[in-house]
Amino acid sequence: MKETNHEEDGITQIHNASFYNLTPRFITCMACNKINKKLAVSRNDGTIDIWDMQYASFHEKTIVTGESSIEGMAWAGNRLFTVGLTGHLLEWDLTTLTKHQSQTATGNSIWCLDVNTEGTLVALGTEEGYINIFDISDEQMAYSKLFDKQQGRILCCKFDSTAEHLVTGGIDAIRIWDVKTGHAIHRMSYARQKRAQEVIVWSLQVLKDMTIITGDSRGIVTVWDGKNAAHLEEHHVLKADVLAVAVNEEENKFICSGIDPKIRIYALTEIKKEDITMQNWIKYRQKQVHDHDVKALICMGDKIFSGGMDGYLGISSVDRTTSSGIAKHGPFLQGPAVCVSSEKRLLLLRYPNTVEIWKLGKSTGIEQIEDEEEEIKEEVKEDDYPPVEEKVFLKYEKGPQKLLEMRSKHGNQITCSSLSPDGNWLVYSTMTEIRMFAFMAGEENKMSQVVRIKCLPQEFTACKNILFSDDSKTLFLGKIDNTVEVFSILSNGEIDHSQTIKTSKYIKDTIHLVAVSNCGNYFVTAGTCRTIAVWIKKDKHFKHHLNLPRYTAPTTAISIHRDSPRLVASFSDSKIFEYDLEEMCFTCTEKDCYVKDSETHCVNSIVLDHRNPNMFILHNDTSLFVLEKCLPDAVGGGDDGVKKKKKLIESKVAGLKLKFQKKYQHFIHLAWLSIDELVAVGVNPISLIEQLPGAFVQKKFGAD
Structure with missing residues (x-):
């Protein structure tokens, strides 16, 4: 199903992928x-x-x-x-x-x-x-x-x-x-x-x-x-x-x-x-x-x-x-458990000991009338959300198709996995070993081809974080000792080790979030010790650039703007900020509870709109929401109000306001699929319940 939201800055299509069928782990x-x-x-x-x-x-x-x-x-x-x-x-x-x-x-x-x-x-x-x-x-x-x-x-x-x-x-x-x-x-x-x-x-x-x-x-x-x-x-x-x-x-x-x-x-x-x-x-x-x-x-x-x-x-x-x-x-895997290859419209889903690759379809552009059940599920109170101009459901030209299902060696637990943005490389790791594959998606009725890469550098070992650069030419592996190994993927398909980034001096606990800028010059890591550290590429090697001011709450998501070196981060106390990595200053900060359940569910990921850098698209387990960056209103009137407003404009520190929100059930991942398409991956709670054994049966008066 696709849902189209008409915003001031254009049309955004959302693919609701609900075929991620995790097994409930009790x-x-x-x-x-x-x-x-x-x-x-x-x-x-x-x-x-x-x-x-x-x-x-x-x-x-x-x-x-x-x-x-x-x-x-x-x-x-x-x-x-x-x-x-x-x-x-x-x-x-x-x-x-x-x-x-x-x-x-x-x-x-x-x-x-x-x-x-x-x-x-x-x-x-x-x-x-x-x-x-x-x-x-x-x-x-x-x-x-x-x-x-x-x-x-x-x-x-x-x-x-x-x-x-x-x-x-x-x-x-x-x-x-x-x-x-x-x-x-x-x-x-x-x-x-x-x-x-x-x-x-x-x-x-x-x-x-x-x-x-x-x-x-x-x-x-x-x-x-x-x-x-x-x-x-x-x-x-x-x-x-x-x-x-x-x-x-x-x-x-x-x-x-x-x-x-x-x-x-x-x-x-x-x-x-x-x-x-x-x-x-x-x-x-x-x-x-x-x-x-x-x-x-x-x-x-x-x-x-x-x-x-x-x-x-x-x-x-x-x-x-x-x-x-x-x-x-829910009993979900620690993220990221989903990865998107926008170039080939591929979706990687990680399970405890398997990975799946799906090919996503396209819309016909023809409107589809929702059934009553779907309408009931989407129904919300008008006063709960900002008004939406128009919402249209479109038919698929062709539905999603599973291309690959791969089980880990000996059925060992998979700790992390990733698919390159160009869709040519698949990597997964367990606690003891890592494997890399060249992947070729099959067109029409042709089978997909998977070839294991065996000639890998000795530094290419088991890890807990895997990240490809936007051009699919650089691969980052975060190890259990908090070092990050950087590899170059050459045009002939060879993998070359280029650098070891030692993070222990700057991050004292586990690294749980990593991000790289679209230009490939900034590499950002966040640790569970409340530290965010930034490395910058100089002379083909990454060198430590800065540590952001340490915050009291854990960092839950990070993202870097596509066309500017600005980092956006969210925290478990619902605070969000934007930081300019070149100017080394905050450009946006907000701590208002803009979502009703922000006290219980924190932001899982941040997707930045490359068409409008003032739009932040975020989600937690229950909602997708769009925030717009704007200067805060002056408080008070007269000369004091004018002076305060002038001071805010000079400081260039903006606030955020809620533009759009949509309810979901178990929202797992959000990513761009093309310039105006997003894919939203969720887990249907009914699919979890159906896999459970029979519950304790109680007789209720008036019930069968």
């Missing part, structure tokens, strides 16, 4: 670093997504672990630890996104871990009932102690606030252990009738006053007095297993969910009975964020982070009652 566990507002999310394919939650949720990096599963995860300061079915305790380097150190535990599969409040000890629970303690102080990871073996697997464990005791949950009982001696000092069992199924404790939390809250396979949350090993109260909160329990920072509310995906919140309330005042947990609120099993819950401030089988990272509020406070982030 969330297995989560861990939060409350000091730095970081959230780690592990998925069933062994990847870990690191999110920055300081402002709008920003997916800043992905660790491809290569592990078969991740069953537990925890932060110790800025250090991230994981365990899984391989029986190893792993620490990850969050700069290089690789394994930092590893230790083998006693017992095979590890189901859970926890770190004490001081970040010096980590406890592991295994399939065979062993509890391992490791000393992780002073950046080490040394085996410390083994507790008495218990009967049955250990599925969850938590230190108390003093780290003197460890609470574990398994089959039919929870135990309280003395950390110094390694002996169990209390065993609290679940009473069950004869022939009843075993009670599995899936999750537990330990409060500062040693109150223990557990969720089990009966759908019941039980509250225990850990000091006296006594049962206090229990609540039948769900109709199926309670897989996750979380507690807010004030410890006056607990949140639970599971196979029955409703998220229920209970509050600690004082109840007066006769002359006695008692504290009991009372149902406080209920939320419907997910439609499938919820396997992980985390509380950070007023926010609840949830995830499970549908792969969505759900963000809701502990206290807010309206559904408008709910945001969801």
